[in-house]
Amino acid sequence: xxxxxxxxRLSPILRWLLILKVWxxxxxxxxxxxxxxxxxxxxxxxxxxxxxxxxxxxxxxHYICTGSSAEIITSFEHLPLWQRxxxxxxxxxxxxxxxxxxxxxxxxxxxxxxxxxMEAVVVGNGIISFRASLVKTISALFSIGTGASIGREGPLVxxxxxxxxxxxxxxxxxxxxxxxxxxxxxAAGIASAYNAPIAGSFFVAEIxxxxxxxESLGPLILASVVAxxxxxxxxxxxxxYQSPDLGLHTRWEIVPLxxxxxxxxxxxxxYLRILRWTESLFAKLTLPVPAKLALGGxxxxxxxxxxxxxxxxxxxxxxxxxxxxxxxxxxxLLLIVKLIATSATFGxxxxxxxxxxxxxxxxxxxxxxxxxxxxxxxxxxxxxxxYGLMGMGSFLAATTGxxxxxxxxxxxxxxxxxxxxxxxxxCVLGYYCSSFFEHRFMYGESLERKxxxxxxxQLAEVDLVDLIKRDPLTLPQNATFAEIAQNFVQxxxxxxxxxxxxxxxxxxxxxxxxxxxxDRPELETVVxxxxxxxxxxxxxxxxxxxxxxxxxxxxxxxERLPVVDNLTSQRLIGSISKTDIILHLAGEExxxxxxxxxxxxxxxxxx
Amino acid sequence: MISSRTVAHLRSAVLVNPVRAKxxxxxxxxxxxxxxxHPDVVDANAxxxxxxxxxxxxxxxxxxxxxxxxxxxxxxxxxxxxxxICPEPVVFGDTPVRLILLIGVPKAAIAEYxxxxxxxxxxxxxQPVLDRLVEATSITEFLESFAxx
Numbered sequence: 001x002x003x004x005x006x007x008x009r010l011s012p013i014l015r016w017l018l019i020l021k022v023w024x025x026x027x028x029x030x031x032x033x034x035x036x037x038x039x040x041x042x043x044x045x046x047x048x049x050x051x052x053x054x055x056x057x058x059x060x061x062h063y064i065c066t067g068s069s070a071e072i073i074t075s076f077e078h079l080p081l082w083q084r085x086x087x088x089x090x091x092x093x094x095x096x097x098x099x100x101x102x103x104x105x106x107x108x109x110x111x112x113x114x115x116x117x118m119e120a121v122v123v124g125n126g127i128i129s130f131r132a133s134l135v136k137t138i139s140a141l142f143s144i145g146t147g148a149s150i151g152r153e154g155p156l157v158x159x160x161x162x163x164x165x166x167x168x169x170x171x172x173x174x175x176x177x178x179x180x181x182x183x184x185x186x187a188a189g190i191a192s193a194y195n196a197p198i199a200g201s202f203f204v205a206e207i208x209x210x211x212x213x214x215e216s217l218g219p220l221i222l223a224s225v226v227a228x229x230x231x232x233x234x235x236x237x238x239x240x241y242q243s244p245d246l247g248l249h250t251r252w253e254i255v256p257l258x259x260x261x262x263x264x265x266x267x268x269x270x271y272l273r274i275l276r277w278t279e280s281l282f283a284k285l286t287l288p289v290p291a292k293l294a295l296g297g298x299x300x301x302x303x304x305x306x307x308x309x310x311x312x313x314x315x316x317x318x319x320x321x322x323x324x325x326x327x328x329x330x331x332x333l334l335l336i337v338k339l340i341a342t343s344a345t346f347g348x349x350x351x352x353x354x355x356x357x358x359x360x361x362x363x364x365x366x367x368x369x370x371x372x373x374x375x376x377x378x379x380x381x382x383x384x385x386x387y388g389l390m391g392m393g394s395f396l397a398a399t400t401g402x403x404x405x406x407x408x409x410x411x412x413x414x415x416x417x418x419x420x421x422x423x424x425x426x427c428v429l430g431y432y433c434s435s436f437f438e439h440r441f442m443y444g445e446s447l448e449r450k451x452x453x454x455x456x457x458q459l460a461e462v463d464l465v466d467l468i469k470r471d472p473l474t475l476p477q478n479a480t481f482a483e484i485a486q487n488f489v490q491x492x493x494x495x496x497x498x499x500x501x502x503x504x505x506x507x508x509x510x511x512x513x514x515x516x517x518x519d520r521p522e523l524e525t526v527v528x529x530x531x532x533x534x535x536x537x538x539x540x541x542x543x544x545x546x547x548x549x550x551x552x553x554x555x556x557x558x559e560r561l562p563v564v565d566n567l568t569s570q571r572l573i574g575s576i577s578k579t580d581i582i583l584h585l586a587g588e589e590x591x592x593x594x595x596x597x598x599x600x601x602x603x604x605x606x607x
Numbered sequence: 608m609i610s611s612r613t614v615a616h617l618r619s620a621v622l623v624n625p626v627r628a629k630x631x632x633x634x635x636x637x638x639x640x641x642x643x644x645h646p647d648v649v650d651a652n653a654x655x656x657x658x659x660x661x662x663x664x665x666x667x668x669x670x671x672x673x674x675x676x677x678x679x680x681x682x683x684x685x686x687x688x689x690x691x692i693c694p695e696p697v698v699f700g701d702t703p704v705r706l707i708l709l710i711g712v713p714k715a716a717i718a719e720y721x722x723x724x725x726x727x728x729x730x731x732x733x734q735p736v737l738d739r740l741v742e743a744t745s746i747t748e749f750l751e752s753f754a755x756x
Binding site for chain 2: 477527530534535
């Protein structure tokens with residue numbers, strides 16, 4: 001009997017660990033929301049590392065293809081004409097072959113996940129396919145490393161979102177949390193690509209989540225900031241585009257500065273239609289994928305023979321635009337060739353982003369506008385660079401439908417506060433003008449189209465059941481005080497659910513109730529779970545609505561409640577967290593837009 | 608150190624001395640019958656059912672011969688305690704028991720219950736204390752035995 005009693009007792013070390021844990025909980029109160037923040041920070045760090053790896057491999061491939069480690073435009077300027085043509089063609093071919101072979105291999109395995117982080121967050125289940133992402137990333141490496149006119153922010157975001165998705169799966173998180181972690185990954189990717197933590201988090205909040213609520217924004221901000229600091233530790237702290245001191249020379253300049261928003265807001269729908277038109281043009285070609293991408297590469301190659309500035313994402317081109325005093329016709333020519341190169345690359349199906357090319361196109365139009373103002377109203381003494389930045393912001397707002405993100409992005413890219421008030425007006429005007437003619441913005445359009453397939457496969461319907469975390473912490477009613485204490489040490493939960501042999505929920509033991517008695521070893525063998533459990537602990541059934549579930553949470557201080565199959569048999573099937581419900585409801589704010597668009601697409605689709 | 612709350616519980620306890628029962632269930636019934644007219648017992652039958660049900664799950668017994676039959680039940684308004692001294696040990700499971708402490712606790716009074724149980728379990732492991740307690744003829748003597756600690 002003595003031996004049995006000894007066996008049932010808690011070791012002094014475990015007892016002190018538990019007391020320490022309670023002390024920490026009392027003082028720091030690490031709830032599920034705080035834990036999510038910690039994971040967001042981990043995602044930010046890993047996302048930035050993944051982005052750095054991608055950058056380095058791209059640079060290596062670029063060096064192999066061009067024999068130069070300089071910036072992509074400089075490398076192409078030093079290549080002979082035949083090589084300027086051949087490198088993008090071969091790159092396109094290899095990128096296409098990767099997609100073609102990869103997709104064939106993956107098609108053999110039935111996929112229940114997506115490859116697109118936006119789908120994963122908005123309409124999916126937060127699971128991004130590892131294999132398909134790998135294929136897309138390798139394909140993007142070939143395209144970007146060989147000078148395709150496409151942004152590398154796409155693969156960077158993809159990679160960090162993939163890492164976040166894998167972490168969500170590793171943690172066995174419910175759908176809203178997985179989605180939210182993927183969103184954190186996307187924010188980290190944007191932040192590390194542009195050295196822009198605020199814009200990174202708002203890009204995801206505004207475009208991907210479609211909502212700016214504290215519950216979801218906090219982790220996004222943390223992921224972005226950690227990613228930015230990690231990237232800065234490797235690349236330094238200077239903004240992506242150093243701008244000269246800017247400001248108004250006369251008060252009347254406010255008029256053309258604000259009008260640029262209207263002008264670019266009217267041009268943005270045209271740009272979006274050009275992208276869509278080239279995409280559908282390539283889709284009509286009865287060519288295999290490698291040939292299509294090689295053709296896209298050939299368009300870039302031909303243009304690069306005469307204008308090597310078309311190569312790459314356009315980041316270097318924007319810097320040159322602001323620092324070299326190109327005349328009106330040079331800027332116009334570069335704008336046209338870059339637009340053709342980007343449309344051809346994007347339309348051919350190359351993997352990558354159009355965000356950075358869009359920044360150049362907006363900036364170039366802005367500079368042209370500024371030069372026109374200078375020509376027609378020289379008394380205003382306008383600085384075309386300032387108009388270039390206004391153009392960048394307002395065009396971004398008008399094409400993405402995210403004015404807040406555009407304002408923050410341009411501010412962070414330049415760190416020039418003087419332009420912000422005008423930028424705000426230009427971005428808002430750009431967005432309103434564009435949305436008057438165009439309802440499908442850059443990311444929403446692709447999301448709606450891809451989302452249709454997801455809704456069709458009924459993966460995206462989320463109800464209470466999808467939020468349940470299976471296998472919660474349970475003990476039988478005869479579990480000793482020592483066992484209860486030991487479980488509180490080993491797990492982060494505040495409650496242990498007590499079940500009978502048929503898994504019927506009998507009640508819950510709360511850490512709060514027992515914490516004052518943890519230093520009393522004499523209780524360890526005489527008190528059992530049945531003596532101290534709360535039989536009336538609130539519980540939820542999958543038949544409850546989200547609103548009912550939230551109401552249940554209002555009756556308790558607990559952050560997590562048990563879920564029983566139904567309120568008669570009371571069999572425990574899992575637990576549900578308040579944070580997940582709030583995240584889900586916050587996400588629902590934005591989901592109806594997509595859902596409506598997708599539903600109408602489905603209605604139009606032939607049966 | 609005895610908390611004032613524990614002293615109050617012990618002071619208001621009912622002492623059954625000697626316990627004449629021969630089996631554990633009879634002993635529990637004998638102690639329960641002493642509580643039948645207790646002002647805080649709302650439903651004596653429900654209290655009995657709850658205590659016996661708890662005994663079935665895992666009877667709380669200290670190896671030196673102390674049993675703690677108890678139940679958390681709404682059939683009592685406040686914590687009630689009956690103390691039984693067995694001149695002839697009564698076997699609970701495999702353990703010959705000399706002292707029985709039957710406790711009824713309202714469902715909400717978890718802290719009170721843990722406080723009292725902790726006090727009793729800590730001190731009743733002490734053989735000289737236990738020897739003095741089973742010699743007590745009244746609640747006052749019973750309390751004095753603890754006071755000497």
